[in-house]
Amino acid sequence: xxxxxxxxxxxxxxxxxxxxxxxxxxxxxxxxxxxxxxxxxxxxxxxxxxxxxxxxxxxxxxxxxxxxxxxxxxxxxxxxxxxxxxxxxxxxxxxxxxxxxxxxxxxxxxxxx
Amino acid sequence: xxxxxxxxxxxxxxxxxxxxxxxxxxxxxxxxxxxxxxxxxxxxxxxxxxxxxxxxxxxxxxxxxxxxxxxxxxxxxxxxxxxxxxxxxxxxxxxxxxxxxxxxxxxxxxxxxxxx
Numbered sequence: 001x002x003x004x005x006x007x008x009x010x011x012x013x014x015x016x017x018x019x020x021x022x023x024x025x026x027x028x029x030x031x032x033x034x035x036x037x038x039x040x041x042x043x044x045x046x047x048x049x050x051x052x053x054x055x056x057x058x059x060x061x062x063x064x065x066x067x068x069x070x071x072x073x074x075x076x077x078x079x080x081x082x083x084x085x086x087x088x089x090x091x092x093x094x095x096x097x098x099x100x101x102x103x104x105x106x107x108x109x110x111x112x113x
Numbered sequence: 114x115x116x117x118x119x120x121x122x123x124x125x126x127x128x129x130x131x132x133x134x135x136x137x138x139x140x141x142x143x144x145x146x147x148x149x150x151x152x153x154x155x156x157x158x159x160x161x162x163x164x165x166x167x168x169x170x171x172x173x174x175x176x177x178x179x180x181x182x183x184x185x186x187x188x189x190x191x192x193x194x195x196x197x198x199x200x201x202x203x204x205x206x207x208x209x210x211x212x213x214x215x216x217x218x219x220x221x222x223x224x225x226x227x228x229x
Contacts, residue, residue, distance in 0.1 A: 004155070036220075043117065043204055043220025044156070089156060100146070100169065101218065103156035 003027045004092050006104035014112050019077040021107050023090030026071065030092040034101065035064060035075050038087045047088070048075070080111045115139070117221035119205050125227045126195055134190040134224045138207030145188050146208075146218060147180060151201040159203075162188065195228045202226070 005024045013019045023033075031052035036044035050057040050064045050073070057064050063076045077084055090104040118137045126132050138145050147159040158172040162182040173179070177195075182188040192199055202225050206218040 002155075006155075009153075034217075041222060043206070043222050045220065046217045049217075091156075100158050100161055100172075102158070103148075105153070105155035 002105070003030075004090055004102050004104040006088075006090055006107050008107050009105070010108040010110070012110045012112060013080045015082055016079045019075075019080045019084065019109055019111065021075040021077075021088050021090075021109065023073050023075075023104055024071060025073075025092050027092070027094070027102075028071065029094040030102075031095055032093050033064070033066060033073050034091040034093075035062075036089040036091060036103075038089060038106070044089055077109075080109075082111045082113050085109055085111045117205055117207055117219050119203075119221035119224050121224060122222065123225045123227075125229065127229050128197060129194055131191065131193045132195055132226065134192075134203050134226070136188045136190070136205030136207075136221060138186065138188070138205070139219055140186075142207035142209050142219070143185070144208045144216070144218075145182055146206045147188070147190050148204045148206065149201040150204060150223075151198075154201075156204065159190070192226075195226075197228045200226055200228045 003026050034049040035047040037047045038044040048059050048062050048064050050066050066073045087106045087108045089106045091101045093101045120135045143164045145162040148156045160180045161169040177193045180190045202223040204223045206220045208216045208218045
């Protein structure tokens with residue numbers, strides 16, 4: 001049962017353009033969402049997060065949007081740079097005691113110079 | 114400061130053998146997690162340690178898998194009688210406090226396990 005879904009396994013974008021990575025979730029109890037970025041042969045690194053009390057969180061070139069009614073979130077990267085080429089994982093959790101994070105399957109982003 | 118380290122970085126073993134994977138978390142981090150990523154799959158939760166509490170083993174796929182955390186620091190994931198389906202990248206992560214909204218997990222580089 002995949003509770004966090006990233007339906008696009010890969011995405012190619014021209015340098016300077018916007019990259020939009022999508023994520024859907026099924027568990028309505030999730031109330032905190034994270035994006036991680038992973039380069040080959042390295043562990044994932046935290047990128048940006050959003051809590052369910054917000055619908056947008058911005059950090060530099062990265063913005064995460066949350067649509068709770070649609071159970072959908074997206075990561076926007078503007079402008080995209082070649083160094084952004086990596087696998088991006090969406091993750092979700094719910095609060096209340098210890099709650100483990102559930103990860104999606106990842107989207108491989110390639111930014112073409 | 115030093116991040117999460119894992120050893121070995123690569124492990125090739127024969128079916129039926131036992132393997133041990135090691136994780137050194139960031140100093141002072143009380144929570145430690147093991148995940149694995151099989152080919153084409155997301156990050157699958159395996160086990161979680163928090164301080165002196167009993168570990169959450171709900172993600173371990175079978176009783177061939179076990180893990181321990183000695184002295185609240187280093188952790189070892191053991192896979193007995195390895196099977197080919199155990200081939201994956203095993204990732205360890207640690208965080209300062211668990212159960213808090215803003216706690217972030219810091220991942221190690223992973224151990225790539227190949228079972229022939």
